[in-house]
Amino acid sequence: MQAVGVYPSKKAVGILEHLRPEIQHDDVVKVRSLEVGICGTDREICTFVYGEPPEGSEYLILGHESLGEVGEVGSAVQNIKVGDLVVPSVRRPCDFETCQPCQAGFQDFCATGEFVERGIKARHGFMTEEYAEHEQFLYVAPQHLRDIAVLVEPLTIAEKALAHVWQMQLRLPWIKEGLGDVPKGTGLKAVVLGAGSIGILGAMKLVSEGFETYVYSRSKKPNPKAELVEAVGIKYISNLEYSVEEFAEMVGNIDLVYEAVGVSRVAYDVLRVLGDNGIFVFTGIPVPNPPIEIDADLIMRNVVLKNQLIVGTVNADSAAFEAALADLDVFLDRWPDAIRSVITGRFGIEDCHELLLGKAQGIKNVIQFS
Ligand SMILES: NC(=O)c1ccc[n+]([C@@H]2O[C@H](COP(=O)([O-])OP(=O)(O)OC[C@H]3O[C@@H](n4cnc5c(N)ncnc54)[C@H](OP(=O)(O)O)[C@@H]3O)[C@@H](O)[C@H]2O)c1
Ligand SMILES: [Zn+2]
Ligand SMILES: [Zn+2]
Structure with missing residues (x-):
């Protein structure tokens, strides 16, 4: 064969x-x-x-x-x-x-x-x-x-990440497990870096969890990726048009970053503007390049003074596959054209x-x- x-x-x-x-x-x-x-x-x-x-x-x-x-x-x-x-x-x-x-x-x-x-x-x-x-x-x-259903495997990356995010959020003493019928991300702001399949599926997952969601990526609008994410209620912003500082000003306190860009310079630039009690999830796997300069003192000060968490995640477990299947059903119901496209x-x-x-x-x- x-x-x-x-x-x-x-x-x-x-x-x-x-x-x-x-x-x-x-x-x-x-x-x-x-x-x-x-x-x-x-x-x-x-x-x-x-x-x-x-x-x-x-x-x-x-x-x-x-x-x-x-x-x-x-x-x-x-x-x-x-x-x-x-x-x-x-x-x-x-x-x-x-x-x-x-x-x-x-x-x-x-x-x-x-x-x-x-x-x-x-x-x-x-x-x-x-x-x-x-x-x-x-x-x-x-x-x-x-x-x-061929999208299940790439969606599992977000499923595993979000499962961990909710476990990590329980470190905040006032967070109770579940908020009744209200999605757990309600009132929180999430930023997705990159608008490839990992980023777009991750962004859909974040919206379905109640986050006000932004995608910060490269290509200027209009472009098909921006149109797709905006069709599901996500704001798309290009880093060719808005600097990280301008972007952060637009969003306000960034509670969660889901990095799906795979470019360390972009990721570390955005890490500087992660908000109070924020979580930064790395999923990108950059090709090895020469070292870059980062504002390490600012990042370290923020991690400490803002009680931040930085975490990486690879691949996925059984629960993530089951969750991805369940969520594709949700996405198909809410955004049939967008998920197909x-x-x-x-x-x-x-x-x-x-x-x-x-x-x-x-x-x-x-x-x-x-
Ligand atoms: N952790 C895991 O288990 C796991 C699993 C699968 C994949 N990954 C990793 O996840 C990352 C994303 O995968 P993908 O398949 O979605 O990748 P992709 O299709 O290549 O998408 C990358 C996105 O990032 C944007 N981008 C690239 N360079 C940029 C820059 N300098 N500034 C801003 N945006 C930029 C691209 O913008 P344009 O739209 O303008 O091209 C594109 O939207 C990769 O690093 C991949 O290795 C990890
Ligand atoms: Zn893959
Ligand atoms: Zn082993």
């Missing part, structure tokens, strides 16, 4: 032939790929800065943002049946019994660094006609989410070269398998 992958030793990217998977354990599910999202991680693997084939393989099959349909189930599979739509998670635990996070099912916090990731590190990904996966790593998506292009496998190596375009592009 056909798959899309990279040969790091030959510095080659493209369509390759791969054996169809077999069900080799009774808890395994065979999945037919429907759609696979492409993101910056896939494009970076194609520049060979990282990305590791499985042991014994010359190539790595790409793809970690997948939606598929179940074709066959092993005899011990309990909660998944043929015809179900499924979304797989990405990271798999390390083998060390001493790794508490992996042993507890939280490989997103793996403490040994020996985890593997499908489509990224030492395990083939999902950009292939069919794949096999253990039931425990698959999440069933309802049929009515068929045209957007996060997917800006659907392409055949033959377009993989252009999508992976050409100029980045649109918000989320997907490869369709059937």
Whole structure:
């Protein structure tokens, strides 16, 4: 069958032939790929800065943002049946019994660094006609989410981040768990840095949690990303038009920053204007560049005098996948056109070269398998 992958030793990217998977354990599910999202991680693997084939393989099959349909189930599979739509998670635990996070099912916090990731590190990904996966790593998506469920994986980044934000907010003695029927972000202001798929999905999550939400990104208005976020009640501001100081003046006290820009200069510039008791969540993974100057004294003074928190988050746990599925339902109900228009292009496998190596375009592009 056909798959899309990279040969790091030959510095080659493209369509390759791969054996169809077999069900080799009774808890395994065979999945037919429907759609696979492409993101910056896939494009970076194609520049060979990282990305590791499985042991014994010359190539790595790409793809970690997948939606598929179940074709066959092993005899011990309990909660998944043929015809179900499924979304797989990405990271798999390390083998060390001493790794508490992996042993507890939280490989997103793996403490040994020996985890593997499908489509990224030492395990083939999902950009292939069919794949096999253990039931425990698959999440069933309802049929009515068929045209957007490929967004589950990128949405999990915001889901995990927000789950942690609410735990951290409980450090504030006057915050009670839940506010009755009022969304927890009511009365708070959130800023999202970057208007790529991670930023836009994060911004939608913040609005649904009640935050007054701003997206601070690059391209000047008018542009399609600005139009999309403004359609859901988010204010879009370009840093080419407004400096960080001008932007902060516009917003007022910034309670939360959800960084999804991946550019350290922009992130640290905005960290200077984080508000009282504010939380700054880093999700971006910058490519290594020479060191930059930052106003460290100001930042350190603020962190202390304003009781601020700075936190990073990678990948996602089971709860985040379940929450992303639930939230896509909410988004579809509230903003059906906007959530669908996060997917800006659907392409055949033959377009993989252009999508992976050409100029980045649109918000989320997907490869369709059937
Ligand atoms: N933590 C995790 O587990 C995780 C998972 C996935 C991705 N990520 C990271 O999350 C980040 C965002 O991913 P993405 O896929 O959404 O990226 P993306 O599609 O490349 O979007 C980046 C956004 O940032 C904006 N931007 C770029 N340079 C800027 C600058 N100098 N000033 C202001 N805005 C700027 C871009 O503006 P334009 O619209 O003008 O191009 C774009 O809107 C990346 O760093 C990625 O590695 C992390
Ligand atoms: Zn991705
Ligand atoms: Zn581990």
